[in-house]
Amino acid sequence: MTSTELTSEPGSEPSSEQADTGRGGWALRGVSRPGPWKRGRIVAALSLLLALFLLLHAHVPNSVGNLGSLVDTFLPWWGLFVPALLAAALWRRSACAVAALLLPALVWLNLFGGLLGDKSHAGGDLTVVSHNVGADNPDPVGTARDLAASGADVLALEEITARARGTYEKALATAYPHHTVRGTVGLWSKLPLSDTEPVGIAMDYGPLAATKPDGAEAADGRALRTTVATDRGPLAVYVAHFASTRVTPRDGFATDQRDRGARALGEAVAAERIERVLLLGDLNGSTDDRAFADLTARLKSTQDVAGDGFGFSWPAAFPVVRIDQILVRGVEPTSSWVLPATDSDHRPVAAGIKW
Incomplete structure (x- = not known):
């Protein structure tokens, strides 16, 4: 036999020159197995x-x-x-x-x-919550009850349909004596509100077309700005719901409308004269996305600063990305967390902030 011939002798032990090739003890003489630094x-x-x-x-x-x-x-x-x-x-x-x-x-x-670690700590002057309540939410009363039970001082809602608006206003009236709604976004507060105005972030309303304000070009019903009067001074609060994104074979990651909204809101925040600013909303994107550079350059994420984990919020059944955001300027986040799921396809997000 030559040195490379196959052998399978019963009871024989392979020599140091043989390499096992699998079942039956077949081996090749003269072939050595690569070392651990040469394999893989x-x-x-x-x-x-x-x-x-x-x-x-x-x-x-x-x-x-x-x-x-x-x-x-x-x-x-x-x-x-x-x-x-x-x-x-x-x-x-x-x-x-x-x-x-x-x-x-x-x-x-x-x-x-x-x-990965828990960066939250005790204390805080205000608790704030943001939630996309879902246009198809079958139980807005239950959702409102759960949100009020969170203890939030300031509560932002997105994707409010014309049909459900009255339900939320009635269900939250006791806990939140002050509120404002513009189109599909609203803010409920335990503290007085003033100087409320829409913020133009032009986009297609899609399934929320019925809530589009008369005469508007879908520009002033998905974002608002208001002032919350606190005992430490005014707090400028923005509530926004950017356009949805889709992944399609033709367009890829379709984000054009969302990105235009992000730029418009970034310009509004840049022009804001009040030092303390809070942005709550469904931004339909992660703050890691470069499309939000105008916002993240001026505002910091409460989850990044004071959260525990990634804080994924969508989809509610098995969250894989945080697209519901709480961003701040001029105040310090003390904690940031995700609340239990409601009947929406998003989970609510919450944060504690202090002066």
């Missing part, structure tokens, strides 16, 4: 590509189907590839693949590690 090179290469992708995600262009914004929105979930690749590396018993995996793990932790 494909897994190692994929790990390095993942690290590079996470590190340079901001450079993924938006010119083709807003791909960059889509990557930004779901960026935390790319971390799931790390344990998947680790399993492959262990199966291959590859030391080089395990070592290469340290790079994407470290990059992911640098991006999102700060969200």
Whole structure:
């Protein structure tokens, strides 16, 4: 027999020159198995590509189907590839693949590690809540009751239909003596409100077309600005509901209307003269999305500063992204959390703030 001939002799032990090839003890003489630093090179290469992708995600262009914004929105979930690749590396018993995996793990932790711990602390002058109550909510009375029980001092609602508006006004009247509604967004407060006005963020109303204000071009019914009178001075509060986004084969991540709304609201916040500002709303996007740069440059997310975890809020049954936001300027968040689900397809989000 030649040195590469297959052997399967009963009761014989393979020599050091033989390598097991699977069932039946078949072996090839003269062929040695690669060492742990030479195995799993494909897994190692994929790990390095993942690290590079996470590190340079901001450079993924938006010119083709807003791909960059889509990557930004779901960026935390790319971390799931790390344990998947680790399993492959262990199966291959590859030391080089395990070592290469340290790079994407470290990059992911640098991006999102700060969200893993609980950064909340006691205290706070106001508790604020924001909730997209859902146009198809079958139980607005129950939703209003749950929101009032949260203890919020200031409560913002989005996607209020003309049919349900009276229900919310009646159900919340006792707990919140002050309220204002513009189109599909509203604010309920235990403190007096003044100087309420719509904020023009032109967009298509879609399923909420029936609530579009007469004579408006869908510009002043999905965002408002008002002043809350507190014992520490005025607080400018914005409530907004940006246009929905869709992923389609033709348009990719369709965000044009939402992005125009974000820019318009960013300009309004930039022109705001009151030092203390609060933005509550369904922004239909994560604050990691570059489309919100005008807002995040001026306002900070309560979840990033004082939250516990990622604070995902949509869809309510199994949240995978935080598109319901509470952003602040001139005040300090003390806590940020997600409330239990209502009959809406969003979960309410809450925060404590102090002067």
